[in-house]
Amino acid sequence: MIPLVILLILPVSIPIGPMYWDTYLYLDAAQRIWNGQVPAVDFLTPVGPLGYYLFAWGLRLFQNAQPLLLAQWCMLVVAVPLMALAVADVAREHRPLTLALVVPFLLFAVSPANVQAFHPDPGLDGFGVYNRHAVILLYVMTTGLLFLQDSRKMALFLAAVMLALFLTKVTGFLVGGLLGLQALLAGKVSLRHSVLAASLFVVALALLELPTGMISAYVREILQLVEMNDGSMLPRSVSTASAKLDVLIPVGLLVLVLAWNVWKHGKSDTRSLDHGVWWLCVALFGGWMFETQNTGSHEFIFIWPILLMLWTRIGHLNPRLKMTVLVLAAFATIPTATKVAHRTIRSAMVSPSYASLDLPLVKNMQQVRSRADIIGHAQYLETHYQNHGHVYTDLPNWHYYSNLDFQLYWIMSASHAVEAILKFEAENAVKLASLMTLDFSNPFPWLLDRQATKHIQIGAVPGRTVPPMTPKTKEAVEATAGVLRPKCPSTDARHIIEDHYREALTSRQVVELTPCWDLLLHQDLAVARSPAAP
Secondary structure, eight states, X not given: OHHHHHHXXXXXXXXXXXXXXXXXXXXXXXXXXXXXXXXXXXXXXXXXXXXXXXXXXXXXXXXXXXXXXXXXXXXXXXXXXXXXXXXXXXXXXXXXXXXXXXXXXXXXXXXXXXXXXXXXXXXXXXXXXXXXXXXXXXXXXXXXXXXXXXXXXXXXXXXXXXXXXXXXXXXXXXXXXXHHHHHHHTTSSOHHHHHXXXXXXXXXXXXXXXXXXXXXXXXXXXXXXXXXXXXXXXXXXXXXXXXXXHHHHHHHHHHHHHHHHHHHHTOOSSOGGGSHHHHHHHHHHHHXXXXXXXXXXXXXXXXXXXXXXXXXXXXXXXXXXXXXXXXXXXXXXXXXXXXXXXXXXXXXXXXXXXXXXXOGGGGGGGOEEEOHHHHHHHHHXXXXXXXXXXXHHHSOOGGGGGOHHHHHHHHHHHHHHHHHHHHHXXXXXXXXXXXXXXXXXXXXXXXXXXXXXXXXBSSOOTTTTXXXXXXXXXXXXXHOSEEEEEOSSOOHHXXXXXXXXXXXXXXXXXXXXXXTEEEEEOGGGOOSSOOOOO
């Protein structure tokens, strides 16, 4: 942990990765939390509030922290104590097994890289962070269910890990419920301790709900997001299966091998529902269900503790069958570990040779690196987008969000916008007390230390995360001092977001801050300036 703390204290820069602007959601949420806003109550989030609170507290403590590293590692505050509890019993008896459980946990918890790669160049993934958090907690939960022997600790452990999962991502919480049910049926957890864990969980939720109303608001938000995304389940299910064949095939074959061995010998050395076949089936189904709502993070890693449990139980098998189990387990786990480790180590190795940004107006957002030619290309993009922005509306394609030059350009463009806002305020003797952006992410309130518009979604994805506008949302948008409209490039998604809020944006003065940014100024702050084209 000490090396991680040192890296958070220093102003470290890392190679930027695809879809990196997801990281700015944490900056947006941190500013809102510092200003007294409550997740789900005062602003909508794509996932639970725990990661955002941990990030906000961490950014107060480590003011020079690289945003992605802090977002990735903040969950260790919760995950490490829970993992220590999960392996406490086995650590006293079997040190090699403890290492086999802890080393993968640390690898995946520390590495800010996903399994699936969306760009060939080295870079760390600023998207899917909360998905990685949820799967790490599922790894911890599976470890505890299988190896925590002290029944007095089990109830407290289950209540804590399920609370963390619920407050991180609800799909992770549902998978955790499946694993808990399997543990109950397999006799790993008693009914009494299950009831006690559930009671502690409910009490904790009540303590969070009473002063803030956050839990009921969070549940309503979940139901709303489910309703908005119910039509995407089938294609996402197929996509998940095709993307994770390297895990599904070997684990599926392993299930068949174990089932055949039980059928052939007509008995099992464990209670029927505590057999590896059932544990693997539940984990496979849970992992598939989780990944239908996510994009290529650290899929299925909570199968690892189950495979290690199997290894402790197959000493009686004949050598050929034992070797078959070992080979299939290796095929199911090693590729995932090597992909994540390789992408992380490769990014660290090339980082010193990469060029960095010098954009102090965007504070910690400048702490990224890339090849000098890619940075040069990003600097040219502003002119390119001004001349050819219509292409990105006529031919919408999400792939350019994964391009490193676009992600670098977005930071440069944000710096230009901040500079233009400060100049506009100085020239007109006004201050924009609150800011909103008609784009996917909105770090500007944090960059300028302003209020962020309440009752809107952070991480705005039209059709997936932006709910219908309510009177409360309309009132909040209308009261916002300045609404920023990005124009470079002109994209279909940005136009949809603007159309979504158009009813609340009437009677505003449009001021061109830069060729790529318009300011939609509140009528009470109107200034004598030539307006931009609406």
